[in-house]
Amino acid sequence: MTSGIGRVPAAGGRQKSAIARIVIGTAALAAVAALLLSTSERAGAQTIAITGGKVHPVSGPVIENGTVLVRDGKIVAVGANVTVPNGATRIDATGKWVTPGLINSLTSLGVAEINAVQATVDRSARGDSGIAASFPVWEGINPASTMFAPARNDGVTSVVVVPTGGLIAGQAALIDLVPGTLSDMLDKAPVAMVAQFGDPRSAGSNARGEQYVRLKEVLEDARIYARRRSEFERAQTRAFAARRADLEALIPVVEGRLPLMVNVDQSSDIDAIMRLAKEMNVKLIIVGAAESWKLADRLAAAGIPVIVGSMDNLPQSFSTLGNRQDAAALLQRAGAKVVLIGNGSGEEGFNVRNLKYDAGVAVAYGLPWDAALRSITLSPAEMLGVANRIGSLQPGRDANIVVWSGDPFEFTTKVEHVLIRGREVAQPSRQDELMQRYKTYPPAYRKP
Amino acid sequence: MRIQRAVALAAAVVVTLDGCAPAQTAPSTQPRPAAPAGARADTGRAAPGAGAISTPNADPFPSTYAFPQTRATLIRDVTIMTAAGPTIQNGSVLLRDGKIAAVGTTVSAPPDADVIDGRGKFLTPGVIDDHSHLGVYAAPGGDALSDGNELTNPVTANVWAEHSVWPQDPQFPRALASGVTTVQILPGSGNLIGGRSVVLKVVPSASVQGMKFPGAKYGLKMACGENPKRVYAQRGPSTRMGNVAGYRAAWIQAEGYRRRWDKWNADHQGDPPQRDLGLETLAEVLRGNILVHNHCYRADEMVQMIDIAKEFGYKIRSFHHGVEAYKVADRLAKEGISASLWSDWGGFKMEAMDGVRANLAMVSAAGARAIVHSDDPSGMQRLNQDAAKAMAAGEQIGIHTTEDEAIKWLTINPAWALGLDDKIGSIEVGKNADVVLWSGNPFSVYSRVDRVWLDGAAAYDRANPASWWRTDFELGNVPLPNGGAR
Numbered sequence: 001m002t003s004g005i006g007r008v009p010a011a012g013g014r015q016k017s018a019i020a021r022i023v024i025g026t027a028a029l030a031a032v033a034a035l036l037l038s039t040s041e042r043a044g045a046q047t048i049a050i051t052g053g054k055v056h057p058v059s060g061p062v063i064e065n066g067t068v069l070v071r072d073g074k075i076v077a078v079g080a081n082v083t084v085p086n087g088a089t090r091i092d093a094t095g096k097w098v099t100p101g102l103i104n105s106l107t108s109l110g111v112a113e114i115n116a117v118q119a120t121v122d123r124s125a126r127g128d129s130g131i132a133a134s135f136p137v138w139e140g141i142n143p144a145s146t147m148f149a150p151a152r153n154d155g156v157t158s159v160v161v162v163p164t165g166g167l168i169a170g171q172a173a174l175i176d177l178v179p180g181t182l183s184d185m186l187d188k189a190p191v192a193m194v195a196q197f198g199d200p201r202s203a204g205s206n207a208r209g210e211q212y213v214r215l216k217e218v219l220e221d222a223r224i225y226a227r228r229r230s231e232f233e234r235a236q237t238r239a240f241a242a243r244r245a246d247l248e249a250l251i252p253v254v255e256g257r258l259p260l261m262v263n264v265d266q267s268s269d270i271d272a273i274m275r276l277a278k279e280m281n282v283k284l285i286i287v288g289a290a291e292s293w294k295l296a297d298r299l300a301a302a303g304i305p306v307i308v309g310s311m312d313n314l315p316q317s318f319s320t321l322g323n324r325q326d327a328a329a330l331l332q333r334a335g336a337k338v339v340l341i342g343n344g345s346g347e348e349g350f351n352v353r354n355l356k357y358d359a360g361v362a363v364a365y366g367l368p369w370d371a372a373l374r375s376i377t378l379s380p381a382e383m384l385g386v387a388n389r390i391g392s393l394q395p396g397r398d399a400n401i402v403v404w405s406g407d408p409f410e411f412t413t414k415v416e417h418v419l420i421r422g423r424e425v426a427q428p429s430r431q432d433e434l435m436q437r438y439k440t441y442p443p444a445y446r447k448p
Numbered sequence: 449m450r451i452q453r454a455v456a457l458a459a460a461v462v463v464t465l466d467g468c469a470p471a472q473t474a475p476s477t478q479p480r481p482a483a484p485a486g487a488r489a490d491t492g493r494a495a496p497g498a499g500a501i502s503t504p505n506a507d508p509f510p511s512t513y514a515f516p517q518t519r520a521t522l523i524r525d526v527t528i529m530t531a532a533g534p535t536i537q538n539g540s541v542l543l544r545d546g547k548i549a550a551v552g553t554t555v556s557a558p559p560d561a562d563v564i565d566g567r568g569k570f571l572t573p574g575v576i577d578d579h580s581h582l583g584v585y586a587a588p589g590g591d592a593l594s595d596g597n598e599l600t601n602p603v604t605a606n607v608w609a610e611h612s613v614w615p616q617d618p619q620f621p622r623a624l625a626s627g628v629t630t631v632q633i634l635p636g637s638g639n640l641i642g643g644r645s646v647v648l649k650v651v652p653s654a655s656v657q658g659m660k661f662p663g664a665k666y667g668l669k670m671a672c673g674e675n676p677k678r679v680y681a682q683r684g685p686s687t688r689m690g691n692v693a694g695y696r697a698a699w700i701q702a703e704g705y706r707r708r709w710d711k712w713n714a715d716h717q718g719d720p721p722q723r724d725l726g727l728e729t730l731a732e733v734l735r736g737n738i739l740v741h742n743h744c745y746r747a748d749e750m751v752q753m754i755d756i757a758k759e760f761g762y763k764i765r766s767f768h769h770g771v772e773a774y775k776v777a778d779r780l781a782k783e784g785i786s787a788s789l790w791s792d793w794g795g796f797k798m799e800a801m802d803g804v805r806a807n808l809a810m811v812s813a814a815g816a817r818a819i820v821h822s823d824d825p826s827g828m829q830r831l832n833q834d835a836a837k838a839m840a841a842g843e844q845i846g847i848h849t850t851e852d853e854a855i856k857w858l859t860i861n862p863a864w865a866l867g868l869d870d871k872i873g874s875i876e877v878g879k880n881a882d883v884v885l886w887s888g889n890p891f892s893v894y895s896r897v898d899r900v901w902l903d904g905a906a907a908y909d910r911a912n913p914a915s916w917w918r919t920d921f922e923l924g925n926v927p928l929p930n931g932g933a934r
Contacts, residue, residue, distance in 0.1 A: 116674070116797035147795070294927075314825055315618050316587045321926050350795035350803075357833065360893030409893050411836035414844065431804045439806075439845050441778040441814050 047071045048422065049084040050403060053093030058100055058378045059392035068098055070399040073422030078393050091417055091424075093403050099373060100393055101157025101400030101420060102408075103380040104355045105307055106287060106341040109151060109159050110141035110175070112349050124165035127246075130204040131218055133253075134245035135170030137163035138189045141182050147349040149429035152177040154353035155408065157400040157420045158187060158390060160380075162194050162261070167203040167211055168218065169194040171249060172261065174384055176400070178420050179427065191384050192285060193253045196263035197273050199319050212272055217241045219280045222250035259283040259383070261307075266319040267291035274302065285383060291322035296334035305337040305383040310362035328375065329366030338367070339383055340375040360409030372409070398422070501720060502709045502728045505737050509610060511660035513649060516905035520544040522557035523885060526566025531573050531859040532874040535852055541571060543881035546904040551875055569898065570889055572855055573874050574629030574882030576862040577828050578741070579768050579788050579821035582620055583613030583633055583648075583656070587825070587921075593617075597636030598643065602680050603698045605668065606726035607643035609633045613656040618926060619825040621917040624650040625908050626829035627884035627897045630661060632866055634669045634768075637743040638679040640694045642669035644729055645741060647866050649902060652917050665867045667765070668733050670695070672744035672753060673799045692752060699760040702730030710735075739765040739867055741788075745799040747775035754783055766865040768821060770811075771803035777814030786817035786865050790827070791834040791841070808835065808857060809842025809849045819865055820857045831858045836891040851891060880904075 048070040055066035057078055067082035068075060084090065113120035122140030125132035141161060151159065157177055163170035171190035178184055196203055197211055205211045221240040225247040231237050232244070240247055252258035260282050262273050270292055277284040286292055287307040292299060299306055313325035324330075331338045340362055342355035359372040367375070381391025389398050399422035405414040418425050428436075437443055498506075524540040528551065540555035541548060550556075557563065584596035595612035598604040613633055623631065629650055635642035645667035648659040676694075677686055685691045705727035712720050732738040740757070744750050744767045757764050766786040767773060771794050773780060773787040780787055789811065794803020804810075812818040820835045822828035835857045839849045863873025872880050881904035888895040900908035909915055918926075 114795060114798055114801060311826055311830070313622055313829070314587055315922070315926050316589055316825075318588050318590075321588065324927075348796070351792060354792070357837075357893055361830075361833075364894045364896050411833065411840045411891060411893060412843075414840075434802055435774075435804045435806050435810070435841075435845050438774050439810060439847060443775070 046073075046422065047085055047088040048091060048399070048419070048424075049082075049088040050091045050093050050098055050401065050417075051084065053096045053098040053403060055098045055393060056100075056373060057393040058374055059394050066098070068393055068399075068401060070401070070419065070422045073399055074395075075393055075397045075399050075401075076395055078395065091403060093416075096416060097404040097406060097408060097413075098393070099155075099402050099404065099408055100377040100391055100397075101402055101418065102155050102355050102376045103384075103391060104151070104156050104159045104342055104352050104376070105339050105380045105383070106162055107151075107159045107349060107352045108164070109147055109161055109177075109349045109352050110143065110145045111137055111161055113142065113145055113147065115348070123161075123163055125163065125170050127166045127168075127170075128243050130167035130214065131242045131246050132163070132166050132170045133168045133193060133218075133242070133247075133249040135163055136173070136189065137161055137170050138173035138175070138182065138186060141173070141175065141185070143180065143182050143185060145349070146430040147352065148177050148179075149427050150350075150431055151352040152418055152420070152425060152427075153415060153429060153432075154356065155402040155404070155415050155418060156352055156355055157402070157418065159352060160191060160384065162192075164194075167195060167197075167205065167214060168246070168250075169196065174386065176390075176398075176420055177425075178423070179425060187390075188384065188386055190249075190252075190258060191386075192259045192261040193250065194261045194263070198264050198266055198269040199317065208269065208272070212276060214241075216276055216280065218246070219250065219254055219276075219282065222247045223254045223280075226251045226254070253282055254280060256281055256283050259285045259385075261285040261287055263288045265290035265317075267294040267322065269319070270295055270299075274298065274304070277304075278302075289327070290320035292336075293324065293327045293330040294322060296331045296336055299331065300335035300337075303337070305339055305379070306331050307339045307341055307383075309341055310358045310365060310367070325361075326365040326367075328362045328372075332367055332371050332375075337379055337383065338371070338375045339380045340372065356408050357411070363409065369409075500723055501713075502705075502723045502731070503713065504732065504735055509608075509657055509660075511662040512655065512657045513651070513653075513660055513662055514658075515546050515903050518543070518546060518881075518904040520549075520558050520561035521564065521881075521901065521904065521906075522555065522561045523564040523566050523571055523883070524555070526569050526571045526885070527889075528875055529570060529572045529851065529855040529890070530875040531852075531856050532876045533852070539571075540566075541875060541883065543883070543901055543904040546881055548875060548877055548879045548881050548883075551877060564885070564899070566885060568888070570886040570895070571875065572627070572884050572886065572890055573859040573879075574872065574884055574900065574902065575627040575831055575858050576630045576866070576873060577623070577628055577822050577831060577858075578632045578766065578819055578862040578865045579823045580623075580631040580633055580825075580828060581636065581823070582623060582631060582825060582828075583615065583617045584609055584635070586614040586617035587619050597638040599638045599679055602639050602676055602685060602694050603641045603726065604635075604639050604643050605641045605698065605702075605729040606724075607635060608646065608666075609635045609644060609669075610646035610656045610660070613646065613648070613659075615653050615656055615659060616919040616921045618919045618922050620650055620652075621919060621922075623825070623828050624900060624902075624917065625897060625910070627832070627886070627890075627900055628828060629882040629884075629900065629902050629907070630863075630866070630868070630872055631828075632667060632741070632862075634667065634741060637669070637671035637675045640671060640676050640685065640691055641698055641726075641730070642671060644738070645669055647868070651902060651907070652919070661868065663871075666729075666732070666738045667741045667866070668729060668738050670740060670742045670753075672742065672749040673746060674797055675743070688749070692756065695753075695756055696759070698730060699734075699756070699762075702727050702734060703760060706731035706734045733762050734760065736763070739763075739865070741766050741768055741865070743768045745769055745771050746802075747772035750776055751779065754779070754785070765867075766817075766819065769800075769823065771800050771807065773816075774804060774807045774810040774814075775802075777811045777816050780811065781815035786819050786861060787811045788819040788821040788862070788865065789838075790823075791820065791837040793827075805837060805841035806845055806847060808838035809847045812849055812853060812857070813842070813847045817861045817864060818857050819861045821862070832886075832890040832895075833893060836893075839891065851889075854891065 069077040125135035173189035378391040381387040403417040542550040647664035860873035
């Protein structure tokens with residue numbers, strides 16, 4: 001927080017664009033574009049050249065001895081024969097690997113600092129009979145969280161922060177891990193509506209069928225509400241199945257503009273939610289997805305992205321009896337869009353950084369290496385509708401770039417540089433400070 | 449315990465607050481034992497039965513583990529991380545009669561030996577997890593299988609984890625398939641003193657006795673800090689000072705009990721004292737027959753527990769979950785206490801806030817025994833990766849750990865914590881033939897377990913799914929492993 005935002009010319013632009021995406025309707029798009037242009041022009045030139053590295057653009061083949069050129073927060077050139085302009089700041093990546101910044105698509109980063117300390121946990125709304133669609137989880141994000149630096153220092157540049165609990169938990173946000181205010185960090189909000197379906201005792205229900213009917217009822221009412229808003233305001237409609245704010249929040253979902261991200265594990269539940277989504281014409285993302293591999297062909301055919309971990313192989317509940325560690329590989333082989341998340345499948349904050357190891361383990365269990373990298377960069381960007389800005393190294397994309405000492409998935413590999421929106425961010429984490437303090441015995445601070 | 453169970457604890461306490469009686473004041477309704485056959489006549493009265501006598505090292509639930517009949521097996525041309533010395537390149541290991549019979553670069557094998565080509569592969573000792581709740585928190589979970597925390601009293605030294613272990617827990621075969629051959633199953637951390645642990649071999653059996661490691665000492669689970677004071681917030685202890693008063697009160701009782709029984713066992717004068725299961729376990733700790741495993745996150749609390757141990761004359765064998773062990777690593781080294789740690793679990797509660805990834809490397813560099821443990825059925829399957837993360841984090845702050853040292857974190861060091869370092873934990877002649885063949889360097893994210901031998905018997909072969917151990921629970925419930933993974 002202390003280092004100047006001013007060092008990132010593009011940040012101002014993003015800040016405003018993020019807010020714009022939240023609060024400004026379609027009618028104001030032209031004004032937003034003008035705003036972006038003006039801030040970008042104000043930003044001033046800053047050019048960085050990352051040279052000599054093994055470049056993984058993800059959107060195209062690997063470039064040996066490649067250069068990535070960054071100007072004003074954006075990537076302007078990627079290739080083997082890129083001319084580095086005079087005055088550019090050079091980062092020598094000879095012998096290093098260069099990839100897009102990693103995207104962790106299921107986290108509680110910034111909304112759950114210490115899980116057991118309620119005062120630091122901000123991810124579950126009370127809602128109304130299991131429905132909290134209007135809950136904007138990002139309003140609780142604490143930019144001062146100590147969890148951001150470890151994630152960023154391990155190559156994660158963007159994360160999805162998800163609400164939890166209830167049948168419809170609320171709205172998730174995509175944030176970039178830049179130092180600054182919440183407005184600086186917000187990338188796209190909402191980026192998805194989050195729900196859960198399945199285990200009969202969850203989501204405040206007693207049976208799966210009850211959850212199904214309730215979800216359907218609420219989605220139907222959102223559709224009706226969208227058509228009859230003015231009658232609703234005059235109290236000329238029947239009573240709806242959810243509060244006004246929740247129905248309002250669900251309109252982009254029933255209009256197919258905002259994906260419904262559903263935590264669901266058992267294959268029969270995935271089947272049910274796919275039927276419901278088809279009937280309601282809702283764009284679906286499946287999360288958790290223990291038994292999704294059983295329906296891999298259908299998920300692929302329907303173009304439904306599947307968010308899975310690579311470390312889940314335990315039948316830890318009756319809904320996850322089919323858990324297997326090669327689920328990502330089986331889904332990918334069937335042609336489904338696979339998005340990997342860290343820590344197996346949890347949405348905790350502390351180990352958002354371990355995303356790269358989930359990718360490595362997925363490779364050990366049969367996912368091709370390139371597909372594994374894609375599953376934590378471009379595939380989540382596509383799933384979230386932001387692939388035109390992040391997730392790959394191409395001209396025009398945000399300069400979210402990581403330089404690694406070697407294979408990003410290996411334990412011995414170090415992160416050497418992290419750029420977010422074209423700015424190198426290198427801040428020691430609280431954990432780094434603790435380790436520095438105690439690395440000698442007795443610790444330096446204890447000496448007289 | 450980690451957060452999932454911490455939540456369960458919080459819920460459980462609500463229903464367990466009523467009707468709990470302190471273990472130490474169990475109603476003395478025990479009848480005078482009947483005279484067994486062969487009662488001593490010279491006392492003029494019936495001698496008590498075994499169940500009434502508090503006998504040191506008693507073994508009322510003896511292991512029935514049967515050492516397997518095995519063919520000799522030679523694993524050759526393999527990189528051997530022995531955990532007892534430098535890595536041997538292109539080495540061979542001979543397993544015979546359940547033991548490691550030869551290790552080196554030139555090993556001759558009997559003509560009928562199975563010969564395994566280890567080219568490009570790595571061989572390590574069987575992985576040992578000294579902190580597990582397999583069987584006591586069995587999959588698929590739920591109240592029916594939640595048997596790890598007897599939350600009816602802050603001191604339940606009277607309970608034994610083995611009486612909660614479900615041998616059909618489908619988590620066992622997955623542990624084996626990741627190279628884990630020996631586990632310590634502990635009671636949970638909701639109590640100040642949670643009860644006895646049990647050391648198991650990861651093998652199929654209809655009873656827990658069939659898994660028990662023959663001759664292994666018992667452990668005692670103790671817990672510091674947040675968990676007990678949260679669970680007993682209403683009835684106490686509700687503070688850390690209350691916790692400490694609770695430990696001390698228990699040890700005071702235990703010392704008196706030990707004295708009374710040691711005297712009676714020596715002279716058999718008069719009535720035997722009243723037997724008390726909880727105090728008996730604590731007395732065994734005081735006699736050095738049971739090893740103390742102390743769940744303790746914070747450095748300051750570890751130092752207090754060390755003083756309590758000195759006050760009552762017992763030793764702490766290992767601090768578990770010591771996320772702050774790196775702050776007092778020099779002290780742990782001096783006291784000869786091992787630290788059972790994660791690489792990067794932390795932050796989930798206040799006392800876990802200061803977890804750092806180099807903890808294992810820092811503790812190891814200070815000369816204390818570092819152990820990588822799991823407390824988790826998923827993490828348990830990747831203790832090698834946890835070690836690799838900690839090595840890398842150490843490098844980043846200038847603490848170099850060799851692979852030969854790091855392999856000890858998951859083999860010989862936990863073997864020591866269990867008092868079994870003379871039997872398992874390294875690839876040395878005479879040790880039990882528990883070995884793991886990895887597809888590559890175990891500290892690489894890409895390496896997988898290809899084969900496991902336990903007491904010389906082929907226990908797991910990745911290439912042969914039909915041979916994989918499936919628990920009774922899995923039949924009909926869990927899909928057949930049909931493609932090299934489960």
